[in-house]
Amino acid sequence: MSKQAALPVIDLNADTPCCPPLAVSRIPAETAAVLAPAFKALGDPVRLQLMSMIASADGGEACVCDLTPAFELSGPTISHHLKTLREAGLIDGERRGTWVYYRARPGIMRQLAALLAFDEAAAVQPV
Amino acid sequence: MSKQAALPVIDLNADTPCCPPLAVSRIPAETAAVLAPAFKALGDPVRLQLMSMIASADGGEACVCDLTPAFELSGPTISHHLKTLREAGLIDGERRGTWVYYRARPGIMRQLAALLAFDEAAAVQPV
DNA sequence: CCTCTAGGTTGACAGATATCGAATCAGCGT
DNA sequence: ACGCTGATTCGATATCTGTCAACCTAGAGG
Numbered sequence: 001m002s003k004q005a006a007l008p009v010i011d012l013n014a015d016t017p018c019c020p021p022l023a024v025s026r027i028p029a030e031t032a033a034v035l036a037p038a039f040k041a042l043g044d045p046v047r048l049q050l051m052s053m054i055a056s057a058d059g060g061e062a063c064v065c066d067l068t069p070a071f072e073l074s075g076p077t078i079s080h081h082l083k084t085l086r087e088a089g090l091i092d093g094e095r096r097g098t099w100v101y102y103r104a105r106p107g108i109m110r111q112l113a114a115l116l117a118f119d120e121a122a123a124v125q126p127v
Numbered sequence: 128m129s130k131q132a133a134l135p136v137i138d139l140n141a142d143t144p145c146c147p148p149l150a151v152s153r154i155p156a157e158t159a160a161v162l163a164p165a166f167k168a169l170g171d172p173v174r175l176q177l178m179s180m181i182a183s184a185d186g187g188e189a190c191v192c193d194l195t196p197a198f199e200l201s202g203p204t205i206s207h208h209l210k211t212l213r214e215a216g217l218i219d220g221e222r223r224g225t226w227v228y229y230r231a232r233p234g235i236m237r238q239l240a241a242l243l244a245f246d247e248a249a250a251v252q253p254v
Numbered sequence: 255c256c257t258c259t260a261g262g263t264t265g266a267c268a269g270a271t272a273t274c275g276a277a278t279c280a281g282c283g284t
Numbered sequence: 285a286c287g288c289t290g291a292t293t294c295g296a297t298a299t300c301t302g303t304c305a306a307c308c309t310a311g312a313g314g
Binding site: 052110 | 148149150151152153154156159160162163164165166167168170171172174175176178179180182183226231233236237239240241242243245246
């Protein structure tokens, strides 16, 4: 990474309550355009596993050197998937010496989860 | 791969507690292969809006005749997106007379939301 | 029967994506 | 300096995806 001039990294960092659940009020087109790439990034089995390995890793971060051998895929391919997750705003990478560590961004994950909330309370929307 | 072996409709109906959150334990490859298509289906702005329009519709269902004119897209394109959502197990369609109505499947939505849960309790996993 | 309308299916096409090998970059050791 | 290792970027390619025009199907109503 090193330089991120016009990276499409999503700004939804953490505190933004952002959006009511999908099932409560219709998502505006702009919101959909911003959040869809995050779901898209999770829409690949490899990336979903990568995301889980990173988010559930001890210490909250995972080294690429531990992620790559977990799949029967080449290094460049894993790197590509990590880049996709990064550009979707789901993870954040940091180089420490020889190795690169990734950690999940809790804010956007909570937003996606909130968007998918589907309880009885959500069904009875507050007018 | 992805030559759609058997029925595309996902079996995760409602009651399956299924999986702990992404950030709690590493997702098995099989689970990722099953759930990734659902995220993938939500990874398009049009489908995300369609999903929201359907899930938040009055009575819990929406007519295609109301969905199509909400976008500047052709009928076949909307139909294609609805098929994608249906095959991902996110919605269910029913024809009543001339019109076709779609409604959201709460089970899989709750599963996806649970998978993305990311609270402090999840971060501090029980050893 | 026939016609009309609402949706879905098919075929085709441009653009995106997943994957790899080769090349490149970034640190750490000698 | 040099080489070694981990990670990313580049180039190429096969496949997938979003979109539309054209066509087909299901009901409703003559």
